[in-house]
Amino acid sequence: MIDLYNFTIKFLRHNGAIAEEKNGALEAVFPADLAKTLKTDEYSDIVFSPDEKNGELMSFDSDLFKKLPKVFNEKGKFSAIKVPSPHIHIDKLKKRITDKIIFQNAVFSAGENEEKAISYLLAFFKFTAFSDERREGVMSILLNEFNLSSARFGLEQLDDLTEIFERPLKNTKKMDNEKILNALCAAPKAIAREELEDFIQSANRRLNRDTKRIHEYYRTLIAETLQFIEKKSLGQKEKANSLNKIQAIETELRWKTDDLITKYNIDIRIDPISFIRIETVAPIFWLTIKRRKLTRLFPLTYNPLLKNFDNLPCESCFNPGNIHWVCDDKAHIICDKCFKTCPKCAKNYCGACHKNRCPKCGFIDNDY
Amino acid sequence: MKKIPENKNTSATLAVQTEITIPSYKVPVKFTLSDQKLISEMFENKSDLADCRLLVEYRRLGVQGGYNELLCLKELKNIEKYWYQIETVKKTLKYFHGRVLLADEVGLGKTIEAGMLIKEYLLRKMVKNILILAPSPLVSQWKEEMHQKFGLKFITTDDDIFQADPDKFWNNKFIIASINTAKSGRNFKKIVAKFYDLVVVDEGHHLKNRKTAAWKLVNEIKKRFIFILTATPLQNNLIELFNLITLLKPGQFKTEKLFRQEYMRKKNESSLDKKEKLKSLLRDIMIRNTRSVIDLKLPKRFASTIRVEPTDAEKQIYDYISTVSRDLSPSLPANTIRLLIREAGSSPFALKDTLIKLKPLIGDTANHILELIDKTKDIGKGKSLIELLQKNPQEKKVIFTQYLKSMDYCISLLSKHGIPFAEFRGNMTAEEKDAAINNFRENIPVLISTELGGEGRNLQFANTLINFDLPWNPMRIEQRIGRIHRIGQTRDVFIFNLSVKNTLEDYMINILENKINMFEMVIGEVEPILGYLGEDKEFENIILDIWLKSSDQKTINKNFEDFGSKLVKAKSEYLKSAALDKEVFGEDYEV
Numbered sequence: 001m002i003d004l005y006n007f008t009i010k011f012l013r014h015n016g017a018i019a020e021e022k023n024g025a026l027e028a029v030f031p032a033d034l035a036k037t038l039k040t041d042e043y044s045d046i047v048f049s050p051d052e053k054n055g056e057l058m059s060f061d062s063d064l065f066k067k068l069p070k071v072f073n074e075k076g077k078f079s080a081i082k083v084p085s086p087h088i089h090i091d092k093l094k095k096r097i098t099d100k101i102i103f104q105n106a107v108f109s110a111g112e113n114e115e116k117a118i119s120y121l122l123a124f125f126k127f128t129a130f131s132d133e134r135r136e137g138v139m140s141i142l143l144n145e146f147n148l149s150s151a152r153f154g155l156e157q158l159d160d161l162t163e164i165f166e167r168p169l170k171n172t173k174k175m176d177n178e179k180i181l182n183a184l185c186a187a188p189k190a191i192a193r194e195e196l197e198d199f200i201q202s203a204n205r206r207l208n209r210d211t212k213r214i215h216e217y218y219r220t221l222i223a224e225t226l227q228f229i230e231k232k233s234l235g236q237k238e239k240a241n242s243l244n245k246i247q248a249i250e251t252e253l254r255w256k257t258d259d260l261i262t263k264y265n266i267d268i269r270i271d272p273i274s275f276i277r278i279e280t281v282a283p284i285f286w287l288t289i290k291r292r293k294l295t296r297l298f299p300l301t302y303n304p305l306l307k308n309f310d311n312l313p314c315e316s317c318f319n320p321g322n323i324h325w326v327c328d329d330k331a332h333i334i335c336d337k338c339f340k341t342c343p344k345c346a347k348n349y350c351g352a353c354h355k356n357r358c359p360k361c362g363f364i365d366n367d368y
Numbered sequence: 369m370k371k372i373p374e375n376k377n378t379s380a381t382l383a384v385q386t387e388i389t390i391p392s393y394k395v396p397v398k399f400t401l402s403d404q405k406l407i408s409e410m411f412e413n414k415s416d417l418a419d420c421r422l423l424v425e426y427r428r429l430g431v432q433g434g435y436n437e438l439l440c441l442k443e444l445k446n447i448e449k450y451w452y453q454i455e456t457v458k459k460t461l462k463y464f465h466g467r468v469l470l471a472d473e474v475g476l477g478k479t480i481e482a483g484m485l486i487k488e489y490l491l492r493k494m495v496k497n498i499l500i501l502a503p504s505p506l507v508s509q510w511k512e513e514m515h516q517k518f519g520l521k522f523i524t525t526d527d528d529i530f531q532a533d534p535d536k537f538w539n540n541k542f543i544i545a546s547i548n549t550a551k552s553g554r555n556f557k558k559i560v561a562k563f564y565d566l567v568v569v570d571e572g573h574h575l576k577n578r579k580t581a582a583w584k585l586v587n588e589i590k591k592r593f594i595f596i597l598t599a600t601p602l603q604n605n606l607i608e609l610f611n612l613i614t615l616l617k618p619g620q621f622k623t624e625k626l627f628r629q630e631y632m633r634k635k636n637e638s639s640l641d642k643k644e645k646l647k648s649l650l651r652d653i654m655i656r657n658t659r660s661v662i663d664l665k666l667p668k669r670f671a672s673t674i675r676v677e678p679t680d681a682e683k684q685i686y687d688y689i690s691t692v693s694r695d696l697s698p699s700l701p702a703n704t705i706r707l708l709i710r711e712a713g714s715s716p717f718a719l720k721d722t723l724i725k726l727k728p729l730i731g732d733t734a735n736h737i738l739e740l741i742d743k744t745k746d747i748g749k750g751k752s753l754i755e756l757l758q759k760n761p762q763e764k765k766v767i768f769t770q771y772l773k774s775m776d777y778c779i780s781l782l783s784k785h786g787i788p789f790a791e792f793r794g795n796m797t798a799e800e801k802d803a804a805i806n807n808f809r810e811n812i813p814v815l816i817s818t819e820l821g822g823e824g825r826n827l828q829f830a831n832t833l834i835n836f837d838l839p840w841n842p843m844r845i846e847q848r849i850g851r852i853h854r855i856g857q858t859r860d861v862f863i864f865n866l867s868v869k870n871t872l873e874d875y876m877i878n879i880l881e882n883k884i885n886m887f888e889m890v891i892g893e894v895e896p897i898l899g900y901l902g903e904d905k906e907f908e909n910i911i912l913d914i915w916l917k918s919s920d921q922k923t924i925n926k927n928f929e930d931f932g933s934k935l936v937k938a939k940s941e942y943l944k945s946a947a948l949d950k951e952v953f954g955e956d957y958e959v
Contacts, residue, residue: 001425001428002425002429004429007425007429010422010425011426014418014419014422060430060437061439065429068426069426072426075416075419075423076415076420076422077410078412078413079414079415079416079417079419079420124424124427128493131395132592133465133494134493134494137431138427138428140424155424155425181404181407185404185407188401189399192399193397200395204393204394204395206465208390208392210617211390212390213619214619216390217618217619217622218618220622220623220626221623224623261393261396263592265396266395266397267398268400269401270399270400270401270402271402272402272406272407273423273424273427274410274420274423276417
């Protein structure tokens with residue numbers, strides 16, 4: 001990942017400034033409009049240490065850093081590029097399909113193949129998780145707009161691409177926008193959950209540790225009260241009071257437990273940062289997938305960016321994954337997590353068809 | 369103390385008896401995504417790939433790291449932040465997950481630590497609503513500190529809005545409430561019905577008894593983070609500590625019965641058993657910075673009060689004001705009465721403007737007093753002030769006064785005697801203030817400052833303080849002393865109080881100095897001592913009441929004497945508790 005110093009050089013030069021390195025600082029000449037936006041002098045030194053007084057400070061919490069979004073304004077939110085189609089041997093590739101594609105509960109056969117102009121969307125999101133702690137980060141996903149398969153793909157991987165075509169490709173094959181948008185909104189959830197796995201596990205661990213502590217506390221209080229009732233020769237009234245006390249302790253335990261769960265609640269906010277559409281011409285292999293009496297066609301694509309076949313998509317969470325199932329009702333392709341087993345009645349069901357509600361008993365799985 | 373019955377059941381057997389299945393939970397996870405429309409709109413403006421790349425890199429760089437870098441530090445105004453306070457904040461965020469007993473010794477800045485934590489959580493957008501519970505006399509002080517030092521606006525149970533519409537009041541996001549008001553039936557229900565992201569309880573030792581409504585209130589409030597502030601978590605026995613910790617982490621010490629069995633000897637609840645285990649459990653929940661650990665050793669402090677004989681005119685003016693105040697106290701607001709007597713105590717000149725405003729209410733007497741003021745050229749304090757300034761003229765001296773008119777008098781007096789001075793007023797610009805302090809440090813022997821102007825400025829290069837008048841709030845007097853008696857002071861500090869004989873200030877300084885030796889105490893100790901008074905009223909209202917209700921010298925003497933005795937008792941209780949805290953905690957809980 002680029003550091004602040006090199007980012008600043010890159011940023012300034014991209015925006016028309018001259019930035020020369022000078023003993024760990026930068027000597028910069030700003031174009032008038034950039035200087036005006038950043039409220040700085042046209043000739044200015046940029047320093048990176050708060051101890052350095054002679055110059056404009058650039059640090060993560062400096063005013064200069066915070067002003068940069070004004071320069072971006074609407075820029076940088078969307079871009080489109082083209083990459084050359086790969087030179088590959090189709091027959092050799094076709095033979096590799098059976099190694100690559102495995103369904104847990106369905107069979108398939110590879111049929112026709114063709115070359116088509118397709119596009120990928122490289123999407124960047126920021127996630128921020130709030131609980132009794134806070135965690136944030138930036139994640140990216142590469143979404144195939146033709147078949148909605150997805151893959152993890154970083155910005156750095158774009159550096160390997162050397163050629164960018166000038167003219168847009170004609171007749172690029174895409175899903176309809178609504179489906180792409182749905183996938184774009186679903187995929188980051190699963191990725192954020194993965195990125196935050198240790199954060200969520202830590203909250204779960206602490207919740208259960210605290211739960212154990214308060215249960216032991218209140219249960220011991222109850223045991224002590226019971227001992228008191230047993231040991232003393234109590235009158236009816238005193239006995240009734242002690243029993244009432246036990247009830248009150250139980251009530252308090254219930255709301256203390258609820259309070260704990262609320263305390264650890266995790267809210268994850270996901271905000272889009274930037275989308276890069278990458279167009280290319282790629283080979284497509286049509287698969288015929290069979291599950292019981294259902295059959296469906298699926299276009300398997302060769303990804304020139306990854307230099308491999310695209311994963312099968314999970315048509316429920318759109319998270320990249322390797323284990324796939326096919327649902328009984330609509331032949332959705334779903335990942336292991338979305339081929340759900342109801343915790344209550346043990347029925348298997350498709351997350352794409354039923355989201356997180358068991359179609360048999362109606363149980364809602366909040367861990368979805 | 370009731371003897372704990374011998375119980376054959378050890379804690380282990382009890383644990384076996386109560387062995388039960390503990391339920392296991394998963395934390396609910398909720399996602400919030402930008403809506404699809406916003407995402408669609410992002411595709412409308414096409415940029416260069418380089419712009420996208422830069423934007424993503426910018427966002428990545430802007431991702432906040434852990435708690436190693438605090439966001440609040442840049443945002444704080446007029447605060448000198450010490451390393452142990454910063455470490456306390458980091459430790460609370462990182463290891464205590466926002467549930468902590470902040471038990472620093474007095475004067476080390478627990479309120480500052482709490483304020484920094486509040487600010488940090490707000491900047492990180494981790495809290496949206498905050499409830500601060502404080503004893504009634506400290507509510508306004510909290511409000512002022514949160515505003516002045518942290519730029520946070522709270523509403524309080526002292527504000528008119530609370531009286532006007534209590535129901536609406538509790539819906540506010542940032543509330544400072546008197547704990548007495550909060551625990552009353554109607555408010556109690558409203559408070560516990562809500563969820564608070566952050567609850568702060570000041571003077572947490574008021575929660576030592578779990579049978580009280582205050583303890584029950586804090587126990588029942590639904591909250592994510594909670595800071596309990598107290599310099600004296602232990603006042604009488606370990607059970608009080610048990611009760612405090614149970615609010616933060618129920619079950620940390622198991623039940624009271626088991627706690628007694630495990631950690632307290634039967635005959636003496638204050639002594640400790642299994643000291644190390646207790647310490648280790650306390651370290652999970654408490655931070656206590658001590659002076660010795662942070663190596664806060666200050667030079668000695670010497671105070672003397674100069675009881676000034678008033679001029680005839682001064683005496684007449686003060687007597688008139690006292691009589692008028694007593695007569696009008698049932699009909700005039702307490703604030704107005706307080707202002708009149710305070711101004712009269714400072715100097716007759718300070719009184720003039722208020723008197724003019726009150727002329728319609730006071731009538732002829734006001735005119736008479738105004739005439740007397742206009743004829744007054746010099747006052748008793750003036751002579752004493754000049755004498756003080758002329759001793760050791762090379763030593764830098766700070767003169768504090770509460771009122772601009774008294775300040776003007778001092779200025780004319782010093783000018784008349786050819787004593788150079790710098791002025792420091794609340795209404796000066798930041799540059800003017802800096803220039804005044806620099807001038808005082810480098811060239812000028814005397815600084816005259818209004819209280820407001822002096823707050824937050826460090827003047828430890830001077831070692832003499834002259835209180836031309838005295839605020840009625842002892843904590844404010846401490847703040848003045850704190851300007852020069854602070855870290856960085858290398859010489860002994862001298863404090864001179866000027867009080868006019870038989871004025872309210874004269875009586876006040878007498879009890880503060882002679883009954884509780886306030887000027888020899890560590891800065892910050894007055895507050896807990898006043899807490900031990902058990903009064904719901906602020907100190908200044910207590911002494912005003914005494915003054916207004918005492919019609920003659922004899923009664924005034926007696927009532928102040930009685931109040932002084934209460935203060936002595938309060939100080940003794942505080943010292944007992946501080947000694948117990950020191951014995952139990954030692955220096956094991958610092959950051």
